[in-house]
Amino acid sequence: MKGFFIKTEVEEFDTFEQFVKEAGLGSDDLVFCGEHTYNDYVKPLGVEVQTLFRDRYSKGEPVDSEVDAILDVCRNKKFGRIIAIGGGTVIDIAKLIAVAKPEYNVDDLYDNAAELKKHHQLVAIPTTCGTGSEVTNISVVNRVSKGVKMGLAIDAMLPDKAVMITNMLDSLPYKIFATSSIDAMVHSVESFLSPNGCSISRIFSTEALKTIISCWKKAVDNGGGEAWKEFAADFLKASNWAGLGFGYAGCAAVHACAYPLGSVYHIPHGQSNQLMFAPVMKKYKELQPVGRINDLEAIIAETLGCNADEALEVLYELMDEVLKSEPLKNFGVKESDLPGFASGVIKTQQRLLKNNYIPLTEEQVLDIYKAVF
């Protein structure tokens, strides 16, 4: 058994400028980010750094061929630290750059996972309030060539520094706030329920959950829309704590069931988690109503001011206020897809399913998809 540890140094700043001064950014550093992020935050400061713009290669979540193209470009660059500034996609790709041997492509990384070593120091600066990728050892790639979206998890990919800067969320559009904060909420719940959690990881999961849902409620009560920005610093911190929780305890069936929706129908990660969250929790309650899920209900009830027996329903309704949930068929999913999704989840997502509140069979996973079709 591996004990709880935080290898990544976590720093907090109010502004990006404060970080740049403290870190002494310079020409040996490779800043990896979206071009708009560079223009908004790095360029105005006039610091001389090397740049690699992620959006020149792809727009959505990481796909193997696009990551291969980025690794190709890095082959011809000489640089020291990687400064990854972005959402989960940017940070996940940066983790792969940090450990890739010059000749490696994505398949080589997955095939040689056990031998990977870090070649570049990695500094991760999140610009969303969701993935927690800045403190986890996981990188998720949609391996189109293999027909599966799956995570690679090795400690060599843990960022050396996670830098939490409140003003990086200033220009975050509402939809990305909504999907990323839902992702972080799901991280907190899945890691809280995970049988592979420990008392320390559950402190992070619990505080993340309480912060996210209480700030959602305050933002909704304040009229929704941009009201969340008043709590941006709290959402950012909570996503980091949720990352520390699931970095140890793992995510589970919600993420596992969401992956095919992302890889086949390109539903954003946080949104696909939202679609699968309620049906997975309902299945858990149906199969094992007494257990750690009651502790979860008590935390939600205390935070949202409701009874424990209605807590999950109240949470689903609150999440719906943040982003309206829709049936899978509204995203183009066909009923005939569902059996293949269920068997694929059982075959390829055991890394996640081992962290379930209770084990699920292929038939039960199929029920979960059907419940929200």
Ligand SMILES: [Fe+2]
């Ligand atoms: Fe996630």
